[in-house]
Amino acid sequence: MDRITITIDEALLATIDALVAEKGYGSRSEAIRDLVRAAAKRDAAPELPCIATLSYVYDHAVRGLAQRLAQAQHDHHDLVVAIQQVQLDHQARLEIVVLRGPSDAVRRFADSVTSQRGVRHHALHLVPARLEETRHDHGAGAHRHLHVHA
Template identity: 50%
Template sequence: MQRITITMDDDLVETLDQLSARRGYHNRSEALRDIVRTALAQEATGDNQQQGFAVLSYVYEHEKRDLASRIVSAQHHHHDLSVATLHVHINHDDCLEIAVLKGQMGEIQHFADDVTSQRGVRHGHLQCLPIDEHTELHHPHHGEHSH
């Protein structure tokens, strides 16, 4: 590990300290490492060929005309990306779905855009976790493994 020195405006340091307190970091270094990792992950998602995982969460009106069937159709069209989906009934009108996805970032982004752009879908959010080029993705039935 290397030690570095940075210079920041007082108001930015204060904001960093507030963020650190809210998130429970023990020191500024932990906060800055996490911020840099997040920025690098975000940058890597711009590479359409980058492999990784993602979590797509969205709220939708289940009574909206044919919306549920359009979402299911999009999921089936991109079945190779889907690892798991969780469906939660929020209230009489709204449902929350959380999809865990695996594949190329470009395909994942396309799927997320396809789902969240549907009329009646609200609060869509895609969180990407690119994996580095040296990490091998697990493929079912390709040898034994333990977790």
């Protein structure tokens, strides 16, 4: 194993130390290795299929924002599986979008949504998957199922 030296500001170091304590890592090195592995795995194969949730809070009083978000979802109907909206207060709305498709396309869609003026907090959670479409008969007529194998 190689040893490296990095320069990091005090605030970020405090964040790393909090992560070490919270997750029970034996050292800062273990925490940083785990973060790097997760980032590498996340970015390794952008064309691979995934299922994902994109959640964000936005100010629905921002002129035209709700329409732009709806249009983006419509334009990417091949990725969007389901949408749920929750009115948090008079201006803030939480939206949760379930997505399915190539991870690079899902990330591009998420970036296009979350970069809109008026979108405040957001998180994207991707789950790598192998999607299979099978056709079989349950007795009530043949239909298709999409199987997710992580």
